[in-house]
Amino acid sequence: MTSTKNNHNEQESNGSDQNQNTKLRLEDADESMCDADAADDITSADYYFDSYSHFGIHEEMLKDIVRTKSYQDVIYKNKYLIKDKIVLDVGAGTGILSLFCAKAGAAHVYAVECSQMADTAKEIVKSNGLSDVITVLKGKIEEIELPVPKVDVIISEWMGYFLVYENMLDTVLYARNKWLVDGGIVLPDKASLYLTAIEDAHYKEDKVEFWNNVYGFDMSCIKRRAITEPLVDTVDGNQIVTDSKLLKTMDISKMASEDASFTAPFQLVAKRNDQIHALVAYFDVSFTMCHKMIGFSTGPKSRATHWKQTVLYLEDVLTICEGEMITGSMSIAPNKKNPRDVDIKLSYSLNGQHCKISRTQLYRMR
16 A cells, blocks of 8 residues: 555564554553453453553544544534533543533533543643533443433544444444434534545555465465455555445434444446455545534545545455446444444455456454
């Protein structure tokens, strides 16, 4: 994947592989798995919340200008949405969104955070003289009780890699159903998942085909497992071979929890003669309640975010000609054993001049 990926070998050698950062949300928690005494008593959800107790992930998110500035613009440029309103911040982290809302004139903000970061958020609120406006509540949305019966606004940065990874959307929907007043608003209120296809021969060879011959030994059993794990990384826009197609738009203000599981058909049309090694998913987010709509994209042709893109490598190399079409469908659902993981079923077909193939592949984001 050009610039980002061309540097991977060097990064791995000095121990600062950028891709480690993309997995930080769960990998930080993985370190604690070495504690055998505690492991049996800790659930995957505990690992998830523990990962958000580390400062590194919050630094990465706060420094994501696309993400943080978009939320700031929504709040500061549309103060009428927030002023004199009761606001619920779901998954508050450091409390940055709550701080924005307080500065915009919110009557009161309830910042709910389950991880140990809640204690730090309380300190931050106090340091900024906003303890009379912001109340930090430590606990799970599904288990806490608010001091008020209803709220006017729910704000959350719930999006995970591949949009739905980590399943935090379900928590936002729970909060909406329980506490949002009739006519209240959810920020953001729209999220759309897209799919495109890329040429990525060099990196697939380095990361997937590598296992076929490791110092003369067949380790292809690892390859078969590795290809089932989507990769979160930055894709260069020049690698894109086809157009992009919308898979799903979610209306957070209206959707049901089960709507996050879906099957969507797609048709990707080649814009040039090339080979395709992977499909790439990305998402856009919109705040349509603003006076002038604000949003951002995590696509390969947009400014980079900490979400990057999600790459699903194909078992086959598809030789495609300009104008030819890849047809198929993608099914997405939370993993039954660990709902914060995502199961993906991809079916695709190409009936082209040089390549005729039809296949189904299974992936799991974990």
